[in-house]
Amino acid sequence: MLPTRKHRIALISVDGDPAAEIGQEEAGGQNVYVRQVGYALAEQGWQVDMFTRQSSPEQATIVQHGPLCRTIRLKTGPTEFIGRDHLFEHLPEFIAEFQTFQREQGFQYRLIHTNYWLSSWVGMELKKQQPLIQLHTYHSLGTVKYSAISDIPAIASKRIAVEKACLETVDRVVATSPQEQQHMRRLVSTKGKIEVIPCGTDVDKFGLIQxxxxxxxxxxxxxxxxxxxxxxxxxxxxxxxxxxxxxxxxxxxxxxxxxxxxxxxxxxxxxxxxxxxxxxxxxxxxxxxxxxxxxxxxxxxxxxxxxxxxxxxxxxxxxxxxxxxxxxxxxxxxxxxxxxxxxxxxxxxxxxxxxxxxxxxxxxxxxxxxxxxxxxxxxxxxxxxxxxxxxxFSWYSVASRLTQIYTHLLAQTMPSIESKPQIAA
Ligand code: UDP
CATH class of the missing domain: 3.40.50.2000 (Glycogen Phosphorylase B;)
Structure with a gap:
């Protein structure tokens, strides 16, 4: 089934809510990255839906950030804060909710960009159920993290296996620095396609005051x-x-x-x-x-x-x-x-x-x-x-690089997709 809107894409970040307040427990760089990439992609004409989980009953289910960009919070386990190491068991519910959302909207996403290993698993499972292009940004690698801490969580072996499968099978992995790319190659797998695209920052927000x-x-x-x-x-x-x-x-x-x-x-x-x-x-x-x-x-x-x-x-x-x-x-x-x-x-x-x-x-x-x-x-x-x-390091250039890759991958699987996303009227 072809999507009704050609350029609608999903950024999936189950544990890192792009609409959350940044700077406290488990809300940091990943949330900023997803949000800023989402905004910047929307400015370049993509219709961006950012999926995360609902972690408190007060949170709105949908936050509209702009005409082409919104955060959608899906029910995933109890509606409360759950640490990353305890989220995996709730992911099947996230997938079911995502499928329900697609059904209700009457379309299927053709391209998803997942963030952190939990969402990579969600993406790989979705790929078994519908035709899908998947890109992934790790934000952190289990192999690197566990080499530096003594209290290894029970989920560690699962995470490492999922991160390896992800690198070897998804359509493109985005490394945010050459150093992260080296770690992936040395510690995760020599297989799979990696593209280095650094993170960005808001050059108009920072540096304006003396x-x-x-x-x-x-x-x-x-x-x-x-x-x-x-x-x-x-x-x-x-x-x-x-x-x-x-x-x-x-x-x-x-x-x-x-x-x-x-x-x-x-x-x-x-x-x-x-x-x-x-x-x-x-x-x-x-x-x-x-x-x-x-x-x-x-x-x-x-x-x-x-x-x-x-x-x-x-x-x-x-x-x-x-x-x-x-x-x-x-x-x-x-x-x-x-x-x-x-x-x-x-x-x-x-x-x-x-x-x-x-x-x-x-x-x-x-x-x-x-x-x-x-x-x-x-x-x-x-x-x-x-x-x-x-x-x-600007978000604009990050989104431009991602746009090139998304467009290329979509064109490979769906030749009818034009070479550039439409700018919304
Ligand atoms: N941050 C913030 N307020 C705070 C502390 C942090 O807005 O009180 C933001 C900070 O500006 C940055 C992000 O949280 O954008 C942290 O990202 P970083 O990649 O440095 O670290 P991470 O949280 O991913 O480990």
Whole structure:
């Protein structure tokens, strides 16, 4: 059966709701990616339906983001937050709901782009039931994750098997950095088709406010040396390393040193527990006076935080991409990051920031100090970062690359599809 509307596509992200508030438990880069890719594809003429699961009864079933882009929340297990490691058993219900939705709408999607391994399984199952082109973005690889943690969850072997089957069988896998591609080839499979398309950032949202104006807005004095962390509270984000590095900084007794740790958390949940652990290390190291936890930074304030900072630190143990690094760079703020994964791709050492070994608090302290002690160099690094983002990392270019691949794959299986998506009137 041919779809009634030729250019309707589905982005599937069962666990990462594109319409959710970003910056707290299990809502981070993947949600931003799906949402921004969805918006950008819609601007290029695709009719984009983004599917996720409903995780609270208050959530609307459909969120219309624009004429061509909406989020659709399907019932999948109990309507409450369920951690990723416990979602797999509910996926058959997601598939059944997806099929019901298609039936009710009277069409079948011909192309889906799945996100994270759970959705890759959904896509592969759907492919058994209808003709379908599937693209996939991993966002994180089980093999990489499990090599770095000691408490391996029960679902691990399933995840690893699904990730391998996905790479070997779907129509195209999107790696967000050459480093992620290498990991896939080395650790997942030598078979399958991979395309490297980096993530993007909103160059019109970040970088429009100057440091002095941003500080005035946030009430931060001009002579403060401000170190910024932005992200979820998760042990693998390495916030502990950052705090210990600040304690070792030659500037630690500088009256104006300020460490800002931005990110949402919910008491009693895993992010709340990690936030409390970090706060106790801050107290133990005597850094309470110079550390603040502003909580989740929403859309309205986040550009000012990035712009106000002298340096943004991304101390993750691993990142397949790491959106925070390019958001800081877009805001003309240099980045000190762990020398891992996609951060090796986005941050150019000595040009847009510095890369140091993960978990090495002394190396982080040295790198942070180098930037804090040299404001002229900080500004040069910031300018180069902005340039790099403008050239290499916009959502527009991500969507253009995806459009090329989608169109090519659709044309291969459905020759009647025109070479370009129609721009909606
Ligand atoms: N973020 C936010 N507010 C916060 C903390 C994080 O909006 O308080 C956003 C941040 O701007 C970025 C995303 O969450 O867009 C985190 O993405 P990243 O790829 O750095 O990390 P992930 O969450 O995927 O591990």
């Amino acid at each position: 440091r002095s104006a941003a500080r005035q807005e946030l009430g931060i004095a001009p002579d403060v040396k401000m170190i910024l962390y932005v992200g979820r509270f998760d042990q693998r984000k390495g916030i502990e390393t950052l705090v210990r590095a600040v304690a070792k900084s030659s500037l630690r007794d500088h009256a104006n040193l300020q460490l800002v740790i931005g990110g949402g958390y919910r008491p009693g949940h895993s992010d709340g527990i990690e936030r409390d652990r970090i706060a106790s290390i801050v107290a133990e190291l005597g850094l309470e006076n110079c550390t603040t936890f502003p909580g989740r930074l929403d859309e309205a304030v986040i550009p000012s935080y990035y712009a106000a900072a002298d340096v943004c630190v991304v101390p993750s143990h691993y990142e397949p991409f790491g959106l925070v690094a390019i958001e800081a760079m877009a805001s003309q703020t240099p980045v000190v990051a762990s020398d891992v994964g996609g951060l090796q791709f986005t941050v150019v050492p000595e040009v847009t920031g510095l890369l140091v070994p993960p978990k090495d608090e002394v190396a982080f302290a040295t790198a942070i100090d180098r930037i804090l002690l040299n404001p002229n160099w900080r500004d040069q690094l910031g300018e180069a970062g902005r340039q790099r983002v403008e050239i290499a």
